[in-house]
Amino acid sequence: MQQQPILVLFLALAGITTIVFTYIFVSSKKAAQSEKGMSNPLKKRFWFSLILFVILSIFTTATLPDSPYYLFADETPAKVVHVAARQFTFFLSEKAIDPASPTGEDIELPADELVEFRVTSLDVNHGFAIYNNSNRLITQVQAMPGYVNRLRYKFKEPGQYDILCLEYCGMAHQAMRASFTVK
Amino acid sequence: MFKNIVFTIITIGFCIKGNAQTVSAEVKEERNIYEKIYDAPLNVAGKQQLSLHELYNEKPLLLALVFTRCSGVCNPFLLQLKENLQFRTKDNSFNVLVLSFDPRDSIKDMNLLAKKFDLENNKQWFFAVTDSITKLNQSISFNPVWDSVINQYDHDALLVGINSEGYITKKLIGIRRGHDMDLLIASVNNVFSPTYRLPSKNLLFSCFNYDPKTGKNKLGLGLIFIALPAVLTVLMLIFISYFVKHKRPEIEETS
Amino acid sequence: MESIKLRKITSVWVITVLILFIVSITLGILMRLNQGEVISQSPVTFYSNLTTHGLTMIGIWFVAGMAAVNYLMQRYIKTSYAANVIALVFTVIGVLMLWTATFIGKFHAAWTFLYPLPFKEMGAATWATLLFLASLTVLGIGWLIWSISLMTQILKKYSIAQAFAWQHFKKNPKVETPPFILISMITLIGVIACLFAAVVLLVLFYAEYFSKGNFVNDALLMKNLTYFFGHTIANEMLYLGLAVIYELFSEVSGRPKWKTTWYVALAWNFTLIFVLTAFFHHLYMDFVQPEGLQIIGQLASYLASLPAAGVTVFSVFIAVYRTKIKWSLTNLLFFIGIAGWVIGGLGAVIDSTISNNIVLHNTLWVPAHFHTYNAMGNVLFSLGFFYWFSTQFSENSKVSKFTTLTLTLLLIGGIGFLLAFYFGGADSIPRRYSIYPSDFPMAAPMATIGATFATIYLIAILIFFFNIYKRCLKILFSPS
Ligand code: HEM
Ligand SMILES: [Cu+2]
Numbered sequence: 001m002q003q004q005p006i007l008v009l010f011l012a013l014a015g016i017t018t019i020v021f022t023y024i025f026v027s028s029k030k031a032a033q034s035e036k037g038m039s040n041p042l043k044k045r046f047w048f049s050l051i052l053f054v055i056l057s058i059f060t061t062a063t064l065p066d067s068p069y070y071l072f073a074d075e076t077p078a079k080v081v082h083v084a085a086r087q088f089t090f091f092l093s094e095k096a097i098d099p100a101s102p103t104g105e106d107i108e109l110p111a112d113e114l115v116e117f118r119v120t121s122l123d124v125n126h127g128f129a130i131y132n133n134s135n136r137l138i139t140q141v142q143a144m145p146g147y148v149n150r151l152r153y154k155f156k157e158p159g160q161y162d163i164l165c166l167e168y169c170g171m172a173h174q175a176m177r178a179s180f181t182v183k
Numbered sequence: 184m185f186k187n188i189v190f191t192i193i194t195i196g197f198c199i200k201g202n203a204q205t206v207s208a209e210v211k212e213e214r215n216i217y218e219k220i221y222d223a224p225l226n227v228a229g230k231q232q233l234s235l236h237e238l239y240n241e242k243p244l245l246l247a248l249v250f251t252r253c254s255g256v257c258n259p260f261l262l263q264l265k266e267n268l269q270f271r272t273k274d275n276s277f278n279v280l281v282l283s284f285d286p287r288d289s290i291k292d293m294n295l296l297a298k299k300f301d302l303e304n305n306k307q308w309f310f311a312v313t314d315s316i317t318k319l320n321q322s323i324s325f326n327p328v329w330d331s332v333i334n335q336y337d338h339d340a341l342l343v344g345i346n347s348e349g350y351i352t353k354k355l356i357g358i359r360r361g362h363d364m365d366l367l368i369a370s371v372n373n374v375f376s377p378t379y380r381l382p383s384k385n386l387l388f389s390c391f392n393y394d395p396k397t398g399k400n401k402l403g404l405g406l407i408f409i410a411l412p413a414v415l416t417v418l419m420l421i422f423i424s425y426f427v428k429h430k431r432p433e434i435e436e437t438s
Numbered sequence: 439m440e441s442i443k444l445r446k447i448t449s450v451w452v453i454t455v456l457i458l459f460i461v462s463i464t465l466g467i468l469m470r471l472n473q474g475e476v477i478s479q480s481p482v483t484f485y486s487n488l489t490t491h492g493l494t495m496i497g498i499w500f501v502a503g504m505a506a507v508n509y510l511m512q513r514y515i516k517t518s519y520a521a522n523v524i525a526l527v528f529t530v531i532g533v534l535m536l537w538t539a540t541f542i543g544k545f546h547a548a549w550t551f552l553y554p555l556p557f558k559e560m561g562a563a564t565w566a567t568l569l570f571l572a573s574l575t576v577l578g579i580g581w582l583i584w585s586i587s588l589m590t591q592i593l594k595k596y597s598i599a600q601a602f603a604w605q606h607f608k609k610n611p612k613v614e615t616p617p618f619i620l621i622s623m624i625t626l627i628g629v630i631a632c633l634f635a636a637v638v639l640l641v642l643f644y645a646e647y648f649s650k651g652n653f654v655n656d657a658l659l660m661k662n663l664t665y666f667f668g669h670t671i672a673n674e675m676l677y678l679g680l681a682v683i684y685e686l687f688s689e690v691s692g693r694p695k696w697k698t699t700w701y702v703a704l705a706w707n708f709t710l711i712f713v714l715t716a717f718f719h720h721l722y723m724d725f726v727q728p729e730g731l732q733i734i735g736q737l738a739s740y741l742a743s744l745p746a747a748g749v750t751v752f753s754v755f756i757a758v759y760r761t762k763i764k765w766s767l768t769n770l771l772f773f774i775g776i777a778g779w780v781i782g783g784l785g786a787v788i789d790s791t792i793s794n795n796i797v798l799h800n801t802l803w804v805p806a807h808f809h810t811y812n813a814m815g816n817v818l819f820s821l822g823f824f825y826w827f828s829t830q831f832s833e834n835s836k837v838s839k840f841t842t843l844t845l846t847l848l849l850i851g852g853i854g855f856l857l858a859f860y861f862g863g864a865d866s867i868p869r870r871y872s873i874y875p876s877d878f879p880m881a882a883p884m885a886t887i888g889a890t891f892a893t894i895y896l897i898a899i900l901i902f903f904f905n906i907y908k909r910c911l912k913i914l915f916s917p918s
Contacts, residue, residue: 038756052747059791123558125552
């Protein structure tokens with residue numbers, strides 16, 4: 001998924017940073033008393049900042065459209081799943097959930113079709129994070145009391161998916177989970 | 184200073200209490216989403232017999248359910264709807280269908296209702312009755328209850344969004360602020376908005392977001408609160424700077 | 439006489455911070471050991487330790503930066519000794535209240551105490567929530583007095599325009615604003631703003647608490663305020679450390695002092711704005727937040743890194759590159775700290791990209807990057823100051839033989855401890871889990887490895903502590 005390239009990118013950047021700092025440190029250690037240091041620092045600083053600015057701008061324009069708020073925005077979902085989180089369980093249902101007496105049901109979702117999760121919380125903030133068969137985080141949204149967040153996703157592979165709570169919600173936060181299947 | 188803030192907040196707290204709605208509305212609003220509405224035959228004022236699908240195929244619909252003898256919520260509800268939409272005169276991406284759920288209502292009654300609201304010549308608005316109201320009610324989970332004591336229906340003020348394929352995209356129960364109307368209109372046009380508020384929780388935001396006189400969205404109080412710390416800091420900076428000015432050593436400045 | 443008093447209270451700060459640091463690291467190691475299933479604590483104990491660790495760490499490195507800035511500021515302007523004492527007293531009382539709430543009352547809503555969790559805790563004493571809120575109030579008031587006092591003293595000498603170094607945008611300014619004053623001013627503004635956010639937040643909490651349910655807060659507003667405070671103070675305390683570096687790096691290296699130029703002034707003025715809006719990146723996964731604010735969040739997070747890298751990092755490079763300088767523990771710590779800060783910043787920029795955040799938010803990636811620029815960044819800035827401070831008033835200021843050992847252990851321990859977090863984050867392992875579900879077979883062994891390396895880090899800190907505490911005590915008890 002997405003995490004591996006992120007880790008590689010980070011390690012590469014961290015490695016480059018380490019090399020640059022080490023190189024500069026060594027250059028100081030080796031320097032003779034008379035050496036003048038960096039030539040034209042102002043110019044170099046300017047280019048350094050400009051290049052950094054350009055890289056960051058490219059990164060912004062490339063990544064912003066992939067933000068979850070715009071994904072599958074112009075399609076009608078095939079299925080709606082209502083989610084109500086409460087310390088320390090998730091209720092999932094295809095019908096609307098009554099906050100006074102919430103109940104859930106087993107959920108089975110179609111593969112390759114658009115599903116919309118309508119996520120809310122009945123008490124504190126919770127996280128609604130979907131993990132795939134190999135326990136990778138594939139998407140998430142927060143469950144906030146008083147609001148409904150709509151998370152859209154198309155599951156490609158059939159199988160069992162787990163939901164973990166990803167916003168700290170109290171003493172049994174680490175045990176708060178649910179699951180559903182995709183056929 | 185902070186005493187004032189606490190006071191303001193607590194006052195707001197009470198004003199919110201006043202207009203809170205029944206809890207069940209939030210569940211009702213979630214029913215039947217993305218289901219198809221019953222394709223009822225309609226008798227539309229000033230028009231021939233029609234099927235509901237002919238209307239929504241032409242343009243997405245906002246469906247309002249009322250009855251003409253209502254002494255309760257229907258009038259303010261329609262008035263509010265009309266005012267809300269007045270500010271969107273350029274937006275003709277949808278039509279409005281006002282449908283009676285009272286079998287006693289005739290097409291004449293609906294005509295009068297349209298006149299009363301000065302909407303009989305408005306191309307965007309339709310007033311209609313149907314003879315299959317029960318089936319239609321079922322398809323949108325709308326349950327008016329006859330109360331023989333007050334001789335009135337006990338019912339919600341329900342607004343249903345229907346897209347051009349006849350799917351129910353969103354429901355609003357109760358008289359709602361402009362922002363919810365925006366979401367409703369977006370939904371019938373299949374525009375995705377990643378979030379919405381639950382109707383029962385009218386808190387800080389909604390109290391100030393909506394101005395009933397203009398039907399416009401105001402800057403939310405919440406945003407003001409978020410900006411408050413920065414504003415306070417700047418004010419304090421200027422304040423302190425002014426008061427310690429005389430202590431500053433004279434430094435010559437060309438500017 | 440003034441400066442002797444300041445010297446003494448600064449050494450009290452140094453010793454207090456280091457002792458609290460050692461306790462908090464120990465809590466951190468215990469947490470990692472519990473996650474590694476080497477020891478077994480109840481979840482409530484784990485989470486109250488998490489709360490103590492988080493808030494104590496933020497608190498001590500904030501006051502460490504403030505104490506250093508206050509000490510160095512005396513070179514330019516007269517500062518208020520009383521405000522410094524008040525801050526010290528309030529900090530000590532505040533921390534004791536906090537520890538009572540967490541260790542005895544088992545308050546465990548984490549240092550972000552996200553509304554409405556403090557009101558809906560199970561397994562905590564009912565008085566603990568109020569005591570926790572009160573402890574924050576005490577800390578906040580003490581720090582607010584201190585930062586407003588410092589800002590006032592700056593304004594007694596410099597006008598607003600001069601304090602922000604605006605005259606440097608013109609050619610040949612008549613007055614020079616020292617970089618130290620500029621950065622301190624910018625940072626103090628940010629600190630005051632986020633402390634005000636904390637005040638508003640606490641008032642809303644109290645209003646709900648004392649109205650007994652008549653008044654209910656809006657979760658979205660509360661979350662915004664929480665991160666306005668929490669994110670911003672964590673960010674600003676780094677800048678306090680940078681102010682110290684601008685003042686001391688060239689000095690201890692035996693090089694000419696850094697000057698304020700137009701681009702330094704511009705960069706820091708921009709930083710003020712970006713830092714105050716970057717906190718929106720904590721709410722990316724709250725789709726209820728208006729979309730505009732989300733995009734501002736990503737832009738501000740990106741842009742905040744530009745002036746910092748272009749000016750501060752580059753200035754250090756210029757100062758060091760092929761230049762013979764006097765290396766000591768102080769500027770070595772500064773130099774390594776800057777590297778740690780950059781690397782942590784890279785991890786942060788990656789996470790502050792909305793489309794990455796959806797798979798990184800609240801995984802171990804988050805503690806990974808913020809521990810990088812704290813434990814291997816900001817902490818080193820302050821330790822550098824501590825060391826420099828402790829050698830100021832003793833005759834034998836020759837380089838300690840422990841320098842290499844301390845730095846080696848610090849680097850090995852720090853890097854190992856952090857890598858365990860980064861790999862965990864890339865493996866989708868959630869943060870703030872007292873124990874890990876069996877779905878993540880690597881999580882527990884990784885935590886144990888993290889704990890082991892953290893112990894090495896702790897040893898380095900202990901060596902450092904024993905290296906300097908005697909000198910600090912000598913400063914404290916020297917006759918005035
Ligand atoms: C080597 C020393 C340190 C160790 C062993 C350590 C350990 C830990 C651990 C295990 C966690 C919990 C991670 C999780 O969510 O699962 C944590 C969280 C945290 N640490 Fe540290 N840490 C250290 C240094 C620092 C420093 C220097 C700071 C400075 C600011 C810091 C600030 C925090 C904060 C703010 C949290 C988040 C608390 C929360 O989630 O509420 N830590 N640390
Ligand atoms: Cu939870």
